[in-house]
Amino acid sequence: xxxxxxxxxxxxxxxxxxxxxxxxxxxxxxxxxxxxxxxxxxxxxxxxxxxxxxxxxxxxxxxxxxxxxxxxxxxxxxxxxxxxxxxxxxxxxxxxxxxxxxxxxxxxxxxxxxxxxxxxxxxxxxxxxxxxxxxxxxxxxxxxxxxxxxxxxxxxxxxxxxxxxxxxxxxxxxxxxxxxxxxxxxxxxxxxxxxxxxxxxxxxxxxxxxxxxxxxx
Amino acid sequence: xxxxxxxxxxxxxxxxxxxxxxxxxxxxxxxxxxxxxxxxxxxxxxxxxxxxxxxxxxxxxxxxxxxxxxxxxxxxxxxxxxxxxxxxxxxxxxxxxxxxxxxxxxxxxxxxxxxxxxxxxxxxxxxxxxxxxxxxxxxxxxxxxxxxxxxxxxxxxxxxxxxxxxxxxxxxxxxxxxxxxxxxxxxxxxxxxxxxxxxxxxxxxxx
Numbered sequence: 121x122x123x124x125x126x127x128x129x130x131x132x133x134x135x136x137x138x139x140x141x142x143x144x145x146x147x148x149x150x151x152x153x154x155x156x157x158x159x160x161x162x163x164x165x166x167x168x169x170x171x172x173x174x175x176x177x178x179x180x181x182x183x184x185x186x187x188x189x190x191x192x193x194x195x196x197x198x199x200x201x202x203x204x205x206x207x208x209x210x211x212x213x214x215x216x217x218x219x220x221x222x223x224x225x226x227x228x229x230x231x232x233x234x235x236x237x238x239x240x241x242x243x244x245x246x247x248x249x250x251x252x253x254x255x256x257x258x259x260x261x262x263x264x265x266x267x268x269x270x271x272x273x274x275x276x277x278x279x280x281x282x283x284x285x286x287x288x289x290x291x292x293x294x295x296x297x298x299x300x301x302x303x304x305x306x307x308x309x310x311x312x313x314x315x316x317x318x319x320x321x322x323x324x325x326x327x328x329x330x331x332x333x334x335x336x337x
Numbered sequence: 338x339x340x341x342x343x344x345x346x347x348x349x350x351x352x353x354x355x356x357x358x359x360x361x362x363x364x365x366x367x368x369x370x371x372x373x374x375x376x377x378x379x380x381x382x383x384x385x386x387x388x389x390x391x392x393x394x395x396x397x398x399x400x401x402x403x404x405x406x407x408x409x410x411x412x413x414x415x416x417x418x419x420x421x422x423x424x425x426x427x428x429x430x431x432x433x434x435x436x437x438x439x440x441x442x443x444x445x446x447x448x449x450x451x452x453x454x455x456x457x458x459x460x461x462x463x464x465x466x467x468x469x470x471x472x473x474x475x476x477x478x479x480x481x482x483x484x485x486x487x488x489x490x491x492x493x494x495x496x497x498x499x500x501x502x503x504x505x506x507x508x509x510x511x512x513x514x515x516x517x518x519x520x521x522x523x524x525x526x527x528x529x530x531x532x533x534x535x536x537x538x539x540x541x542x543x544x
Contacts, residue, residue: 272403272429276447277476279429280466301472311475315483318407318448 122150122213123238123246124157127231132209133172135229139206142174143198145220146181147212153240156232157181157211165211165231177201185216191223202226253319254328260313262303269296275316342397344370344489347377353386360387360394368395370463370489373428384420395423397463400449402429402442407452410444414458424461424486425453450483465489 136142144165151157159181166176178201182194195202202208207227210217213234221228238246251268257275258265267273271289278297281288285298301312343366348356360369369387371380384396398417400410417425427446444452446464453462464485468477477488 272442272445274429274442274445276445277479278466278470278472279442279445280464281429282467282470282473285470285472295470295472297476298470298472301470301475305471312479315447315451317451318444 121153121238121240121246122215123235123248124151124154124213124232125235126156126161126211127233129168129172132229132231136169136174136207136209139227140173140175141177141204141206142169143177143201143205143208144169144179145185145208145210145212146179147185147216148181148183151212151216151232152181154246155244161211165209169209177205182212182216182220185210185212186219188219188223191220195220195223255319257316260316261300262307262309264296264300264303266296266300275318277312341366342368342370344372345383346372347375348383349377353378356383357386357390360390363391363394366394368397368423370397370426371399372426373399373401381416381420384422388420396420397424397426398422400425400427400462402427402444402446402449404442406443410449411452411456411458414453414456414460418458418460422460424463426463426465426489427485428465446480446485447483450480450485454484461486463487463489 144162146152146159146162147157148159151161152159155161162179162181166179169176178198180194180198182191184190202224205226207229208220208224209229209231210220211231212220213232214230215234217228217230236246236248237250237252239249240246249268250265251273253267256265257267266275270279271287272279274297278295279288282295282298283291285295287293287295297312304310304313343359343363345356345359363369369384371383374380374383380398384398387394387396398413398420400414400417402410414425427449429442429446446466450462450464453460462485464480465488466476467473468488468490481488
């Protein structure tokens with residue numbers, strides 16, 4: 121899930137500029153779970169925009185703003201309002217904002233900041249456990265990702281600075297490589313498994329794409 | 338195990354004269370190891386100054402891997418080789434508490450060893466790190482297997498690591514972190530197994 125937080129209302133109002141008539145879009149998936157772009161947050165944003173002197177012509181939560189196909193389908197419900205609007209305020213991740221911008225003819229303003237792909241502990245508490253690095257090492261690291269969980273992103277064992285199993289960069293945290301080593305030992309595996317070379321930036325540089333059948337770029 | 342080395346932490350611009358005096362006083366040392374310079378003078382410059390005072394002294398230059406890409410690191414390793422460095426010390430350790438935390442390291446020490454070997458850089462590689470936990474011990478073994486010529490371990494762990502393959506021991510890393518910065522002036526630490534971590538006493542003995 122893409123973890124998002126709300127931009128400050130002052131930043132949003134600056135981005136809206138002189139436009140008076142807006143359509144507010146939310147996201148029924150990730151942003152809804154983050155409570156940043158669900159229907160309740162869309163309603164709250166409508167109130168705040170109207171308090172700030174804007175007119176909200178329509179508001180709607182899209183099933184999946186990052187899916188252009190679904191965006192085109194769902195936005196037909198507010199086609200008349202979009203035709204009259206100065207722009208769209210989109211409460212979704214950056215992918216959602218850009219996908220929406222591709223299928224409407226008015227400016228789209230981002231209302232959220234996207235941070236990482238997270239796992240959910242409970243409402244409002246998310247953990248980054250996958251760095252989307254493009255070359256998963258979990259099969260060699262007992263299911264713990266050092267790229268995401270080590271502040272230094274080291275792929276081949278701990279750094280030199282950890283003290284008593286605590287993280288060098290975050291002393292309140294246990295070194296993930298200590299956890300990996302302990303798990304591997306529990307599975308009867310010694311050491312750290314295969315050597316992990318650095319990512320091939322030339323192959324995995326941005327922007328990344330996938331194709332049907334699993335191909336990349 | 339009888340070699341005597343001295344390790345230097347950060348050296349500020351204002352402390353270069355004192356650095357020269359320290360190097361001159363370390364008459365009997367085999368060589369000088371330069372640790373993370375933080376914001377101090379670049380160790381290549383320090384090595385050049387040391388060699389001008391002591392042409393015979395060996396130098397080991399740090400390869401600080403944080404916030405650096407492989408091209409820059411490889412270039413620096415080649416520079417170390419070009420100035421006749423005995424080795425590079427691959428560092429992926431503590432970021433000074435005053436520095437922004439959670440920096441990203443493009444390369445970890447094992448990757449750096451592979452890169453140096455693959456690129457044919459004509460300089461040996463040393464590594465540093467504690468060995469007190471199972472994971473750290475496993476890391477140490479991995480790095481040794483990959484060709485790390487020598488390992489530097491914190492002083493307090495030196496005795497425990499005595500069975501390891503010829504480590505060079507350094508003084509307590511935490512004390513170094515706590516007490517030294519480029520502004521605090523030059524600092525040198527013994528890497529002599531079995532000796533105390535007191536530079537003054539070391540210097541009194543003539544190095």
